[in-house]
Amino acid sequence: MEDKALIRKAKKGDQQSLAVLLHNHYLFLFKYCIKLTMNKHTAEDLTQETMAKAIEKISLYKGEAKFSSWLITIATNVYVDSKRKNSRHQLWRQEQIHQRQMRWQMEYHNEDWNDTMQALGTLSDNMRIPIILKHYYGYSYADIAEMMNKSEGTIKSRVHNGIEAIRKELKADGRESK
Secondary structure (H helix, E strand, C coil), rough: CHHHHHHHHHHHCHHHHHHHHHHHHHHHHHHHHHHHHHCCHHHHHHHHHHHHHHHHHHHHHCCCCHHEEEEEHHHHHHHHHHHHHCCCHHHHHHHHHHHHHHHHHHCCCCCCHHHHHHCCCCCCHHHHHHCCCCCCHHCCCHHHHHCCCCCHHHHHHHHHHHHHHHHHHHHCCCCCCE
């Protein structure tokens, strides 16, 4: 069944349609959350919290954006809100530990953890989130600005500065190919 039909039924209270709709978008959302958090366990929690919010707020979904974009907006807002609540130093330390663990797990399972992912993990959320949305998921600057409740110029600047920081990081480590 198409997303629009599932959404229409879910908004009317059809739990089965809502379950199918969320199931269809779960993996997409989880992959976004991994890139967003750089931590598998946090990504799992964030995905679950996002799904719970989507269930709670499905009646508010207007259909102006794709359903997947709506889920990404929810996930981004939940993530940013949770980051505000945590101590920056404590969180930074935990992120470093989790990033090393995630890299080890991916290498152990022969999955790529490339230098770009490593450099991406060094960026602040303000730069990493727009880069992920733009270059991994192909959202327009206008869409990202709306998702993050920022101006389009701010998003363009963050993407540009973040990419420059990644290039600088890769060049400093001698990993950039010309």
